[in-house]
Amino acid sequence: MKTYKDLPSDAGSNIIGQVTAQVNRLQKRLASVKHTVAIMSGKGGVGKSSLTANLATALTLKGNTVGVVDADINGPTLAKMMGVRSATLEYTSIGVKPAITALGTKLISMDLLLAEDDAPVIWNAHTQKDAFTWRSSMEVGALREFISDTEWGELDYLLLDLPPGTDRLPNVAELIPNLGGVVVVTIPSEVSQLIVKKSVTMAKDILNVPIIGVVENMAFYVCQHCGEEEPLFSAEEPLDSAFQQAILGSIPFDPKLARASDNGTSYLGEYPDAPASKVLMQMAEKIQAFFEN
Numbered sequence: 001m002k003t004y005k006d007l008p009s010d011a012g013s014n015i016i017g018q019v020t021a022q023v024n025r026l027q028k029r030l031a032s033v034k035h036t037v038a039i040m041s042g043k044g045g046v047g048k049s050s051l052t053a054n055l056a057t058a059l060t061l062k063g064n065t066v067g068v069v070d071a072d073i074n075g076p077t078l079a080k081m082m083g084v085r086s087a088t089l090e091y092t093s094i095g096v097k098p099a100i101t102a103l104g105t106k107l108i109s110m111d112l113l114l115a116e117d118d119a120p121v122i123w124n125a126h127t128q129k130d131a132f133t134w135r136s137s138m139e140v141g142a143l144r145e146f147i148s149d150t151e152w153g154e155l156d157y158l159l160l161d162l163p164p165g166t167d168r169l170p171n172v173a174e175l176i177p178n179l180g181g182v183v184v185v186t187i188p189s190e191v192s193q194l195i196v197k198k199s200v201t202m203a204k205d206i207l208n209v210p211i212i213g214v215v216e217n218m219a220f221y222v223c224q225h226c227g228e229e230e231p232l233f234s235a236e237e238p239l240d241s242a243f244q245q246a247i248l249g250s251i252p253f254d255p256k257l258a259r260a261s262d263n264g265t266s267y268l269g270e271y272p273d274a275p276a277s278k279v280l281m282q283m284a285e286k287i288q289a290f291f292e293n
């Protein structure tokens with residue numbers, strides 16, 4: 001298949017110039033970011049977005065300047081989870097100002113760009129056959145613009161919340177060649193572990209992106225009446241032998257965490273002593289240690 005580089009003429013569009021300018025804009029923006037971290041999982045619904053929101057808050061509480069990219073273009077949830085859905089984006093000559101949470105975490109999300117609550121993102125294609133190719137190239141294009149057109153300022157951390165699927169990381173790794181690392185999220189079910197192991201292989205063996213660690217979410221449930229820890233899923237294999245990677249920790253299921261996500265309030269701010277909050281703060285420390293060592 002020919003690429004744009006093989007075209008005998010660009011019909012005056014200066015396509016190579018345009019692509020080079022895009023790459024330069026992205027690199028310039030990333031130059032003010034110290035560490036980039038992708039939160040990923042091959043499996044859907046395991047808690048990537050709520051983990052991203054809470055880790056961003058934890059890193060902010062630890063004194064870092066933190067930006068978040070909701071890289072789930074079709075199913076953006078972070079504006080709601082981080083309580084900034086009503087924010088109006090301000091456009092300046094150097095980019096768009098991100099939404100800012102009460103604690104000062106910055107966020108850009110497709111959700112902030114859609115006019116109506118129930119408006120889906122629709123990728124136009126000339127024919128149905130083209131739709132898949134268009135969708136993936138337009139998703140990458142949207143992501144590139146999110147990162148490069150946002151006025152992030154100086155950031156200690158830029159977290160990217162990826163949509164479910166093992167195939168999403170290659171796009172991000174292509175956009176951010178020096179991606180600092182990935183946090184891989186699973187739940188303690190064999191079905192989840194089966195899929196999430198593929199995410200580990202993709203990151204480590206295929207893309208050579210460092211794995212900061214594996215997070216086990218919804219690890220157990222603490223009975224509100226007797227205080228006993230009850231398992232929620234059935235995986236028998238311990239996390240470290242299942243993944244053979246650094247383990248960042250196990251987060252219990254806490255209905256208050258789900259409620260905070262729905263309400264867009266800060267779980268860590270409201271319940272700093274909850275077991276899940278303590279684990280989340282420890283995870284933020286481990287992420288900092290990963291980059292400091």
Ligand SMILES: Nc1ncnc2c1ncn2[C@@H]1O[C@H](COP(=O)(O)OP(=O)(O)OP(=O)(O)O)[C@@H](O)[C@H]1O
Pocket residue numbers: 043044045046047048049050051072075077162163164217218251252253254255256257258259261262276
């Ligand atoms: N530890 C937890 N305790 C209670 N609720 C949780 C926990 N983790 C996640 N949830 C809830 O589970 C639901 C799914 O979480 P979330 O949207 O973060 O998953 P996801 O992996 O980002 O999903 P998707 O694959 O669709 O992007 C949300 O309602 C969230 O609030």
Ligand SMILES: [Mg+2]
Pocket residue numbers: 048049050072077161162163
């Ligand atoms: Mg999500």
